[in-house]
Every structure is written in C-alpha cells, then in structure tokens.
Amino acid sequence: MAPASVFQEEMDAAGQQQTPAVPGVRLQGLPVEILVEIMSNLDFESFDNMLLVSRRLNSVVEAHWSFLLCGIVEREFTPVQDFFDTLWGVNLPEMMTCSQLLTVCSTLNGFQPLLNFCRVIKRWEMEFPSLRFSILPLHSRSLSPNELCRLRQGLYIWWRYARSFHGPAVDVDNTSEARRTFLRRFSTTQLHEVNDMRQTIRSAVQQKICPSVTLVRGFRGKLATKEEAARIGWGELSENSDIVDTVMKLHPAILLHLLVYRHRYATRASMIRFIRLRHPGIEDGDVESFRETISDVLFERGLSLFWPFPRPGFPDTYGGVLDHADAESEELRAAYSTDGGTGVHDYPQWRREMDASREVRSAKLEPAL
Missing domain, CATH: 1.20.1280 (Monooxygenase)
Structure with missing residues (x-):
C-alpha cells in the first residue's frame, strides 16, 4: 500500500475515535x-x-x-x-x-411609544447624511459620533419646538415672545447647529416634497410642458417658499415619513390630503417660525446666523452639525456653548414696533391656479 494511502487510513481512524461534537447552545x-x-x-x-x-x-x-x-x-x-x-x-x-x-x-x-421614538431618531440618523450632502454628493460620508450627537440634540430641540408652537394644540401661548423664551435656554452653538439641521431638511422638502414649477421642468426637461409642470409643481418663488415653510410645520416624524416614502403619493392632491389628515390645523396662522425665532434670539446676543462662526453650515460640507474645517472654528464651538439663557428679555419700544410690523406669511398648501 502506498505511504499516502496508509497515512489517510490512519487519519480516518483517528477521526472516528474522536468524541462526538457537543450540540450548539441555542x-x-x-x-x-x-x-x-x-x-x-x-x-x-x-x-x-x-x-x-x-x-x-x-x-x-x-x-x-x-x-x-x-x-x-x-x-x-x-x-x-x-x-x-x-x-x-x-x-x-x-x-x-x-x-x-x-x-x-x-x-x-410604556414601552411602545419609547420604542417608536427611538426608531424615528435612528431613521433620521440614517437619512440625514444624504440630505446634508445632497448638493455636494462627492463629499458624502457617514457622520462621526460627535456629529450624530449634535444631530440628535438638534432633532430634540426642533421636535419640542414643533410640538409647542406648530402642533394642533388649542390655546397654546404661541406669541413671538413665548417662542423666543423657549429658544433662549439654548446656547449660541446649539442654535447654529439646529439651524444647520433645519436648513438641510428645508432644502430636502423643497427638492423632494414640494418642488417649484421651475424645478419640475428642470427635472423632466423637455418632457414637461408648462401646464404639466404647473399641475405637478407647488407654485413659484414666494408662493413656493410659503408652501415649503408650511410643510415645515409638520411633526418631525411625519416629515420624515414624507421624505422617505414620497413615492407613495402619486399626485400633489394625495399628499395634501395626507398632510391635512395628520395635521388638521396646519394652514391656520402663519408659516413655521423656527428660523425667525433663532435669528431673534441671536440678535439679542449681538450675534447672527452668519456670525460668530465663519460658515453657517448647509450646504457647505463642514460647520453646523458637521465638524468645522479648522481647529480655530471648533474652539468657537466651545466658546459659545455656555451662553444659554442670555438675551434681552425686556424689549425696547423700537423692537416691539418692529415685531408688530413684521410681515405675516400665511400658511398654505395649495398653489394658486
């Protein structure tokens, strides 16, 4: 018998003498x-x-x-x-x-509301990077742990603001001063971060949910006539802006649903029906006030949405929720993270007059024919 055959028989015999394998633990x-x-x-x-x-x-x-x-x-x-x-x-x-x-x-x-809340936050974490880098897709990437923490913090602020001032609650104190009081508790750094998040989501709404007539024609090219684009699009210029800022009054979970499942709504009318069903009073009063209120609070502190940070955030691929491009700007994040609760609480007469004369943009969903 060849040496190789003898060796194989010995190996087979040794294998047969081994102890049977222990069944896996389930x-x-x-x-x-x-x-x-x-x-x-x-x-x-x-x-x-x-x-x-x-x-x-x-x-x-x-x-x-x-x-x-x-x-x-x-x-x-x-x-x-x-x-x-x-x-x-x-x-x-x-x-x-x-x-x-x-x-x-x-x-x-109980458990189920908590579980659903966690699922919505995780889905926002998954969807946000593609929205944040939508204009500069070559720079698209996942968010770092620090960036995810800023995103969640922004979502929590936005969620509570929407519930307090954009929800269907009756007899809520929805004055400009009440809204400013809510946001004064947050630091300048937090307000810049949440504004970056808001700009990102608003741009997504304008692109994916409520595109203007011009944008529809740009998407469809020569296939879309002016009449067809008007049937699909959501108005033009200031009208489109009012509609987008009306949709931004939606609860963050509902807005997430529309961004993810836009394809389920074949027509503009079907989406309007869904929005009115989920938020019956969305067209009451004026458009969303989040950005305006952030601007007011920063104005009280002698700052603005474009200062002290060198970049406001979206659509740049750094700043806001994202890390800044340089260490000096990151140091500003820490420097302006402790001024929550500051600001002018007793407005001068000229400021109250300016508030009273501020243009009111009425909420609306349907563009004029």
Whole structure:
C-alpha cells in the first residue's frame, strides 16, 4: 500500500475515535438572566430585531425593557436628558439618572411609544447624511459620533419646538415672545447647529416634497410642458417658499415619513390630503417660525446666523452639525456653548414696533391656479 494511502487510513481512524461534537447552545434556550445580560449590551438595531425572533425573546424584552434600554439610551441617544424631555414634552429634573427615567417611563407611557421614538431618531440618523450632502454628493460620508450627537440634540430641540408652537394644540401661548423664551435656554452653538439641521431638511422638502414649477421642468426637461409642470409643481418663488415653510410645520416624524416614502403619493392632491389628515390645523396662522425665532434670539446676543462662526453650515460640507474645517472654528464651538439663557428679555419700544410690523406669511398648501 502506498505511504499516502496508509497515512489517510490512519487519519480516518483517528477521526472516528474522536468524541462526538457537543450540540450548539441555542439562544432561546438560555436562562432569562443570561439573555438579559446579552441583550443589554446590544446596539439599538439588534435590540429592536430581538422582538421579531421569537415569542420567548419578545416576552423577555417586554418584561425587562426598562433595564435593557438603559445602556442603549446612554450609548446611542445622548444627550439623555434631552431625549426624555422630548419624549414626554416636559422639562425633567436634571438630577435623575437614565435608569430612574426609564423606570418612570414604564409607569407613564410604556414601552411602545419609547420604542417608536427611538426608531424615528435612528431613521433620521440614517437619512440625514444624504440630505446634508445632497448638493455636494462627492463629499458624502457617514457622520462621526460627535456629529450624530449634535444631530440628535438638534432633532430634540426642533421636535419640542414643533410640538409647542406648530402642533394642533388649542390655546397654546404661541406669541413671538413665548417662542423666543423657549429658544433662549439654548446656547449660541446649539442654535447654529439646529439651524444647520433645519436648513438641510428645508432644502430636502423643497427638492423632494414640494418642488417649484421651475424645478419640475428642470427635472423632466423637455418632457414637461408648462401646464404639466404647473399641475405637478407647488407654485413659484414666494408662493413656493410659503408652501415649503408650511410643510415645515409638520411633526418631525411625519416629515420624515414624507421624505422617505414620497413615492407613495402619486399626485400633489394625495399628499395634501395626507398632510391635512395628520395635521388638521396646519394652514391656520402663519408659516413655521423656527428660523425667525433663532435669528431673534441671536440678535439679542449681538450675534447672527452668519456670525460668530465663519460658515453657517448647509450646504457647505463642514460647520453646523458637521465638524468645522479648522481647529480655530471648533474652539468657537466651545466658546459659545455656555451662553444659554442670555438675551434681552425686556424689549425696547423700537423692537416691539418692529415685531408688530413684521410681515405675516400665511400658511398654505395649495398653489394658486
């Protein structure tokens, strides 16, 4: 027998004498204590997927979610205080820990609203980079952890502002001074960051949801007649601007839905019906006031949307939510991060007169025929 054959027979015999392999341990067969320990170290997406694996894992999550989510919220949804303030729509005591806040959450609105809120924030994180770099796509990239934190903080501010001043609530104090009081608590750095986020999203609304007649003709080229473009587009110039700023009054979760699922609405009329259904009073009063209020608060501090930072943000590929291009500008971010709560609270007469004479832009969704 050839040496190679002898060697192969010896190897086969040795393999047959080995101890049989131990069957693999199934995740669902583990004790609850070990499952809880494993799931508490997952990222949010993996944690969310656990709900779909089996009934047993789903029941474990629902029984222990206030413990499981503590580490996930602290790792992936910072600033934690702003996260819960936004979720509940109130200013919570700052001394409470994330674990304590989740325990309170379990007795107030429960697991499902919290889970849905986390899903919306994560979807914004996923969609925002493509919106932020839409005008300069060659520079497109993922956001760094610091940039994601700024984005979330901006979303939390915008979310609470929209709920307080753009929502369907009745008898809410929606005066200019009430809006300024809300934003005064935030630092100049935070206001510049949230304005960058707002500009990015407004540009996306103007491009993807409510394009002007001229933009429609630019997209479709010679295929679109002027009449067809007018049927599809959302007005021109100031009219289009008013419509876009009316749509910007929508709740961030609804606006996200429109940006992601725009293809579901075949006509302008179908989208208008959806918007009116989700926000019945959206055409009452004036257009969204977020940018105007930020400008007012910065004016009180002797600043503006274009200073002290060298770049306002969007559409530049740095500044605002994104890191600045140089270290000196990043130092300004720290220098202007502690002036929250400052500003003029007793307006001089000339300022009140200017507020009274400010042009009112009425909210509208349908362009004139």
